[in-house]
Amino acid sequence: DGGITQSPKYLFRKEGQNVTLSCEQNLNHDAMYWYRQDPGQGLRLIYYSQIVNDFQKGDIAEGYSVSREKKESFPLTVTSAQKNPTAFYLCASSKHRENSPLHFGNGTRLTVT
């Protein structure tokens, strides 16, 4: 079945370390997104990519970086510059057209201590 795979589901890191979250999709979607979810704040857009080798900052990109070397993959790196990295991270994808709804992975919960 087609879908989005995020790994790992739980991730623990020490403060000051960079960490990379994986996101792979086999839906043949052009666009991919990273959202951060905190209790009571809904989802906030970190980065998005419409095509391979191109990506744009979302609303809260500071302290994060991404790459889009393959259509299927959109890894997110949480750097040590991110002041409050502990959160639930959701990856999503959509077709390359207006109105296309988002398809979500099951998320990665990152805890930094």
Add this chain to the structure above:
Amino acid sequence: AQSVTQPDIHITVSEGASLELRCNYSYGATPYLFWYVQSPGQGLQLLLKYFSGDTLVQGIKGFEAEFKRSQSSFNLRKPSVHWSDAAEYFCAVGETSYDKVIFGPGTSLSVIP
């Protein structure tokens, strides 16, 4: 700037009772509107969407939503709630450029057996 509000942070209903979750948006043009549902620790699943046409849209799991332009609202309804409907519900607005979707803060639904 566009925004989405969900006035109810938490709602509790009895199983079999009707449900209405409120969503209001601020957007200059005709928006693309979505409702998503999230079970604990999971990603989001699309319930329904509105782009144009009939203002009453049907979704999965027996949900429906009505777009009211005059009230800038897109409320989600279900005539009879099941215990399995307990989850977090998010209203979202899409821009005409498809690459940006704004999410509301979410409404947590509890169902009493």
